[in-house]
Amino acid sequence: xxxxxxxxxxxxxxxxxxxxxxxxxxxxxxxxxxxxxxxxxxxxxxxxxxxxxxxxxxxxxxxxxxxxxxxxxxxxxxxxxxxxxxxxxxxxxxxxxxxxxxxxxxxxxxxxxxxxxxxxxxxxxxxxxxxxxxxxxxxxxxxxxxxxxxxxxxxxxxxxxxxxxxxxxxxxxxxxxxxxxxxxxxxxxxxxxxxxxxxxxxxxxxxxxxxxxxxxxxxxxxxxxxxxxxxxxxxxxxxxxxxxxxxxxxxxxxxxxxxxxxxxxxxxxxxxxxxxxxxxxxxxxxxxxxxxxxxxxxxxxxxxxxxxxxxxxxxxxxxxxxxxxxxxxxxxxxxxxxxxxxxxxxxxxxxxxxxxxx
Numbered sequence: 001x002x003x004x005x006x007x008x009x010x011x012x013x014x015x016x017x018x019x020x021x022x023x024x025x026x027x028x029x030x031x032x033x034x035x036x037x038x039x040x041x042x043x044x045x046x047x048x049x050x051x052x053x054x055x056x057x058x059x060x061x062x063x064x065x066x067x068x069x070x071x072x073x074x075x076x077x078x079x080x081x082x083x084x085x086x087x088x089x090x091x092x093x094x095x096x097x098x099x100x101x102x103x104x105x106x107x108x109x110x111x112x113x114x115x116x117x118x119x120x121x122x123x124x125x126x127x128x129x130x131x132x133x134x135x136x137x138x139x140x141x142x143x144x145x146x147x148x149x150x151x152x153x154x155x156x157x158x159x160x161x162x163x164x165x166x167x168x169x170x171x172x173x174x175x176x177x178x179x180x181x182x183x184x185x186x187x188x189x190x191x192x193x194x195x196x197x198x199x200x201x202x203x204x205x206x207x208x209x210x211x212x213x214x215x216x217x218x219x220x221x222x223x224x225x226x227x228x229x230x231x232x233x234x235x236x237x238x239x240x241x242x243x244x245x246x247x248x249x250x251x252x253x254x255x256x257x258x259x260x261x262x263x264x265x266x267x268x269x270x271x272x273x274x275x276x277x278x279x280x281x282x283x284x285x286x287x288x289x290x291x292x293x294x295x296x297x298x299x300x301x302x303x304x305x306x307x308x309x310x311x312x313x314x315x316x317x318x319x320x321x322x323x324x325x326x327x328x329x330x331x332x333x334x335x336x337x338x339x340x341x342x343x344x345x346x347x348x349x350x351x352x353x354x355x356x357x358x
Contacts, residue, residue, distance in 0.1 A: 009070075010279055014267040015063055015259065017281030020288050021323065022056040027131070027296045028318050035300060038311045057134065058252035059259060061188045064138060065195020068145065079146060087142050088346035094135040096345075097290045098124045101132070104294060126180055131293055136181050141192045155197060163249075166190035170246040190249055191256065198260075213261035220254025223247050284327045286343060291326035 029049040032038055038045070072083040102124070105116040120129060128136045144150075150158070169177070169186035177183025198205050205212075267275050281288070299318040308314050333339035340348040 008283075009067075010269065010275070011263045011267040012063060012067065013282035014275060014278035015059065015263045015282065016285045017278035017283075018259075018263070019056055019059045019063065020281055020285040021278075021319075022052050023060075023131075023289065024292050024296065024322050025315075025319055026052040026056060027293060028300075028315060028322065031296050031300050032315075037300065037304070038314070041311045054248060055252040055255040058188065058191045058249070059256040060134065061137075061141075061191040062195040062198075062256050062260065065141070065145075065192035066199045067195075068142065068192075069196045069199035077148070077151060083142070083146065085346045085350055087139065089344055090135055090139045090142065092345040093286075093290065093343070094132055094139065095124065097135075098129045098132045101293065102129050105129075108297075127178055128181060131289070133181055133184060134289070137184050137188060140181070140185050141189070144189075145192070145196060151200075155201070158193065158197065162190040162193040166249040167246070187249065190253070194253075209261050209264070213257040216250075216254035217258040218254070220251040223251055281323070284330055287330040288323055288326045290343075291329060292322045295322040295325050 026049055029045040029052075033042060033045050033049065072080050072086065074080060099121055102116045102121040106118070116129060120127070124132075153161075165186050166189060169183050172183045172186070174183065177186075267278065296318060299321050303314050303317060308317065330339060330343070333342055340351075
C-alpha cells in the first residue's frame, strides 16, 4: 500500500515503481551471471548487480516503514483495524507463493540456478525460498513495530538502537542468519524504522530533508571511495564489494534518503510521462514482485532458443517481459474478479464472512 487513508502518495508510488524495476533488473543480471550467459559482459552485469543490491531493498523497506505508519496508524498513534487484515494478507501470500514457486523450481530445476527440495518447502516457516524473504521480514516488522512502547522512546535513542542493530547484523554468519531471517531482519530494521520515524515527524523532517539527504549521500560516497582504495576493477565486480562491506548500511542509507528527496521534488503532482510510468509500476509492485522470477528464468531460456544474441536487446526484452506479464496477469485477474483472492486473500475472506453473517 502507498496510501494515507484513501489518498495515494504519488512520489511514493513512483519510488516503489523505481525500486521494483531495479528488483527485476537485478534478478535478470543475477540469473545470467549464475547461468554463465554472455560471459564477455560479466563485468558489466556484476557491476550493475553490485550497485543495485547495495541499496534497492533498503529503499523498499524505508518506503514500507513510511507507508506502514501512514496507512495503519491514526494521527494519535492508535492502530487501525485494517492492520490485522494486512498482517494476514502478508502471511497468506508468503506461504502460498513460496509453496507454488518452490514446486515450480522443483519441476523445472534444470532451467533454474538454485535447487529447491520438498524439505525446503516444508521448512518455509523458518527458512525462506528466494525471493519471498522480503514478505517474511516485513511480517516480522509489522508485529514488532505495532508495540506502542517503542514510540515512547526518544527519537535519538531509537535511531541509535536501529543503527546498532543494523551494524551488529554484519557479524552474524549467513548460515546462522538465514534461519528465521535473523540477519536480514536486523540489517533492514534501520530502514523500516527510519521510514516510520520520517512518517511520524514528516513536517519536521521536510525542513531538513535536503541537508540530511545530501550529507548522508556525500558520506556514503566517501565511504565507497575510501573502502575501495587498492581494489581493482575485477575485484569490484567479482567480490560484490558494495553489498558485502560492513558499512554498507551507511552507503545504502545515503542513497535511499537522497532518492526519497529527489522523488519528492521531481515526482510530486506531476503529469509527465515518466511520472505516470513509475507510478503505474508502483501500483503493481506486489504483483511484479511475487511473480516476476518465474519469467526472468523462463525468458532467459526462451530468448536464447530464439537466438537473440545481442546482449543489450536480450536484457531489455527480459526485463520488459518479466515486468509486463505480472501486470497483465493482475489485469486479467481483476477482469474475472479473482484478484482479491490471489493478492488480497485476507480482505477477500473477511468480506465473504461479513456477507455470510449478514
